[in-house]
Amino acid sequence: MTVQRAQLAAEEGEAGAAAISLRGVVKRFGTFTAVDGLDLDVPAGSCLGLLGPNGAGKSTTMKMLTAQAVADEGAIRVLGFEVPAQSKQARAAMGVVPQQDNLDEELTARENLEVFAHLYRVPRRERRAAVDDALAIAHLTERRETKVDDLSGGMRRRLLIARGLVHRPALVLLDEPTVGLDPQVRAELWGLIDGLRSRGTTVLMSTHYIEEAERLADECALMSHGRVIARGSPSELVARYAGERVVEHYGPPDRLAEVERVARAAGLPTRRTGPSVSVLKAETIAPSLDEELGPDGVRRAASLEDVFVVLTGERVE
């Protein structure tokens, strides 16, 4: 596919076209390799959740897509443009919502969006409608003349997202969109992100909140040590790595160690959660093994959190 053709396909959200493609991408900081041969495609029109523990390389990956960081090796293509060589064009076509709130507090919600509409070269006669649309998407129409300083934390976050949408990009990058927010504000933002997805905007969202990825992403790419170690829809990942059910055993440390030993000898994955050990893929446990594991297990449905912990060896927040 030619560059122009790929670009058109990605911009039009053609099924199967990759809006983002990374091949063999490496990023080093001194002797430390933060991104280690990353291959990743984000199909146009989908929402991909980049999930991983702290330090997995999610933010560095996002930064390389906007050329804020430059890869040491590999190839990156965003909406058909090569990055960093054509990063100016790529940045003009995508919306970026940063983790840090950098709104202009002295300006109103509307003025903040107007500045960006101008920066993103939205034609003058279309600017007003573009700003109005972005305000409406973020449910901020009634607050258009409110100074940012007087908006609540949740409203500011919605305005930050609206600002990333004002030039009607085909692709939006969201870096940890709800980090540190209370549950109510998080739920509001989830509604907003869900709306983007249903309008066909391609979304790449980094997060370390499992629930966020589970709730919003068509697919999750689980990152660890700078690579994607598993990818699929949340339900596919759960089925593949954790099965249908989990049995959770509570007890003193030696009892937990015993459960782990027995389960692992039978080839079943396990995870530790504070005072308990969970045995995954419990639906495959034969009656004799069930007896050996003991009657104290509590059964529950397997979750994406189980997958995260088993594959990354990390705890979740």
Ligand SMILES: Nc1ncnc2c1ncn2[C@@H]1O[C@H](COP(=O)(O)OP(=O)(O)OP(=O)(O)O)[C@@H](O)[C@H]1O
């Ligand atoms: N500018 C830098 N200089 C040196 N090391 C860096 C730099 N930026 C990132 N790193 C290191 O690279 C690794 C990956 O960082 P990155 O921020 O991409 O991870 P992350 O998955 O986004 O984690 P978090 O959720 O904590 O942001 C970390 O170990 C981090 O300390």
